[in-house]
Amino acid sequence: MYLLCGMGRSKMASGVLPTRHRRDESIKRQKSKSDRDILLQMGFSKQRAEKAIAATGDSGVQLASDWLLSHVNDPHLDQNNAREYILYLCPQGALQKEVTEFAEKSLSTCGWNGSHAYFPHITLCPFFTVEDAKVHEVTRAVLKMETKLRQAPGKMKLDFFSQINFIGLFVQEDFYRYLSDITNQVGEELKKSGIKFEPHKKQLHMTLAYQYMAEQHEKLLGMAKDIHLDAEVRWDFRLYSRDISKAQCEVRKVLKAYTPQLGDELELIEGDFVYVEPSEIQESKDGWYSGISWLTGNSGYFPGTYTQRTADTRTWTLHRSLPMEAKVEIPRRDMNSQLPPPFIPTPIEHPPSSVVQGATSNHSNGFDLEDDTYDNLWHDSKGYTQVKKKPTLSEPRKLYIVRHGERVDFAMGKEWFDMCYDDDGNYKRNNLNLLRELPTRKTHLEYIKDPPLTVVGHYQAKLTGENLLESGSTMFCIYCSPSLRCVQTATEILKVYNLQWKLRIEPGLYEWTGYQAGVPRWMSPTELLNHGYPVDTTYAPQYPRDKLQEDEPVEVLYARSTETTKQILKNHELEGGNLLFVGHAGTLELCTRLLVGKGARNINDYKKILPKVPYCCVCAIEEDPARKKWAMIEPPSLPLTHGRNYSQRIIPLLQ
Structure with a gap:
């Protein structure tokens, strides 16, 4: 028996398959179905299926079905144009x-x-x-x-x-x-x-x-x-x-979104293209043109000033x-x-x-x-000066949300400020977990309500970015709260990914003003850029600072965070790709809960979850491209656990 088992293991190790005696002719191998057959099974007509496959470059069922769903109201969808x-x-x-x-x-x-x-x-x-x-x-x-x-x-x-x-x-x-x-x-x-x-x-x-x-x-x-x-x-x-059918048209790129006011107007989606007959441009007396959306196939009048001619x-x-x-x-x-x-x-x-x-x-x-x-x-086709391929909508979009790293006032206590700054505003590092230097602000008192990361906080952010990258999680653009600790966290992650995009500062991602007792003065994007933070100073926030309420109710907090998230996701809908938000302990909840179909928590329940979110904690949601619905998924990064390190000096303990 031992010998037989040994021989069996030897054959397995050498890659020799055992002789097969049983056979079932009733089991037949199914021939793989073509993209067209799959689309037909999904309920699309033969002509629409073939049209979608051709329009999307014969690049698979997912892309073709996305195209058909976006053109569902296209009056030209059933025209048989080669x-x-x-x-x-x-x-x-x-x-x-x-x-x-x-x-x-x-x-x-x-x-x-x-x-x-x-x-x-x-x-x-x-x-x-x-x-x-x-x-x-x-x-x-x-x-x-x-x-x-x-x-x-x-x-x-x-x-x-x-x-x-x-x-x-x-x-x-x-x-x-x-x-x-x-x-x-x-x-x-x-x-x-x-x-x-x-x-x-x-x-x-x-x-x-x-x-x-x-x-x-x-x-x-x-x-x-x-x-x-x-x-x-x-x-x-x-x-x-x-x-x-569009070969004779002029192509115009949409620069600014427009919501139709009348029934004969065309919705303009930023980043879309509009086909326009040359005669429309030449004969229009009011700057409104009749055109066809490349993205949806819908027709209507649109303001020409919201577009510009392109290739x-x-x-x-x-x-x-x-x-x-x-x-x-x-x-x-x-x-x-x-x-x-x-x-x-x-x-x-x-x-x-x-x-x-x-x-x-x-x-x-x-x-x-x-x-x-x-x-x-x-x-x-990778454009003119493209360096990296951008992701397309053929892959489900993901939104990753990360809490900032360790903040100095929570690590050192609120007295850190009095220990590090003298009356003249001069900074002195008195702990290895403090940065050697801090950015100069209009007044050093701003650090009381807008504290920086610790050295450990910076390292936490770097580790998180490296782990996200190692997991294969791609990032297209990073948005972050205006708080300095969030900007510093996002900067460390951006360095790891080496993205061409700069950080976009979004006040809509700021934490609960009712918890923080007001809105502090943050460093402006220009100030941050001047201090070496890779910030996009041209970005126009979706939720400007002046819209933030002092002591906002929790219901407003959920609405504000959800509105900001939805608008940012919509802005990137055309090019697709995964996004990263860097915010606060509550951001992981606020920017996802309503989006995945759940209701907002009451004030007591919301307060209970805040202490349970560790530094650099990551959550993720994924979009179903067909249904345009989002769902929570397992985050790709490993948890980051560390113990407490007491700050007392050793000498008093030895005396």
Whole structure:
């Protein structure tokens, strides 16, 4: 028996499976269902399911169902409009940044020209139309090029070329043949599925500027000379699509939210885009335009001043992106050279007529090229200067809430202030758990009601941030109470995550004024920034300080905290991503309880929970993207427990 068991263990250790004798033919392996089949089972029609899959880049059921739910009131939802597709080669890295900076500068200096309607790219083919039912065939055709794209013939070189009304960079002959071959192979694959595809007949190039007034040529040419053509770059082979019914429209980004006052008006959601017919812009006499929301498909009139013109490509869908693994070297050439390349392009490449009509009118509207340019709800092409991929709404959003670290007056007692400050306001550290220096304030007396963290408090915050990061918890933006101890806690966490966003100071996250007996004077965002805290001084609070009530009732406290939380979550709804609030002991309760469907506690019950919340305690809630409901989840961080350390000196105990 011992021998048999030993042999069994030996076989298991060697990875040899035991012989199987039993067999049940009634058990059949189910074939995995397609995204369309799953959407059909969810109750969506075939046409809507296929339309959603195509509109979201063939990127899964979750994204497609989100799109359908957001377009539930779209009057065009059941129209059978095919989409237009195109292949681009897009630069990523330092060269992309150089070209983007040129675009920003040329816009502010010379106004809108045709190149501002697109992000930096090399066009590999004309637009081709594909029925929504065949989106998988297009995806597969592009993915088959992955191996070929890893076989680039060395480094791609571009030649500078300019003529009146055009400035660009042209692909040299060796890479022209290589890229044309890849594009033609995609075309051959598409033709097998009955998709009409025409190869690109123009010389491949990246446009820097075109469709501008002739008198602006020298100025634009001078700015183009500032582009560092030897900058490092990686090229991505990309498949995009656009809604063919909106191809002739001008795209406007919503800068400010607007709630409709009349039945024929369109709700504006900050960060959304609106499609507008060019004639609307030209013929409007009151600055109100009729448009269609990109996010919801709803139509109506909206105030044009709440929007600004932006790139058409911001509403395109990225289906696939494959890297071309070759470094690029772009030699400098005489910027004034007028020798043409093998093929001189016509000034108009493939922009919609809205660009053609608007190009010569010198629109003064801003054109924004921020990092969030292409990281929209169903569009993830990493924008112009994007460094990190932002999360999308395909992943459930989470809100993490952290209490601040150990505060000095609770650790040392309220007498800490008298021991550390003399009558002239000079600070002297008298305990190792006190910071060596404290920020200078208008008066040192402000520290009585707005105390800082201890040294241990700073370390607690750092440990918490590290543990959140190690757990895989991503953060998109951090909001914190104006209290200095909260700002210091949030700063330590921000350092760990190394976020590009700065801290946003939100008075709506401040603790109960009835508990604190009034509202203290906090350091302003500018003061905090001047003392080295990474604070966003441009942020406009959702709940300004002047709205805080002295001795507010608990019901008002819950309402204020919930209102602040809901508004912040709404503001980030388009780009998605997890948020972090840094507040007080009550913040973990106040910002979540009503949001998860529970009622506010009475004053006695609320007071009971405050002493039970330890320093740097973390709670988390998660959103159900389909139902837009939030629920409490297990926090990702470990608890932080430490013992009490008495402050008495040892000498008196030994005497």
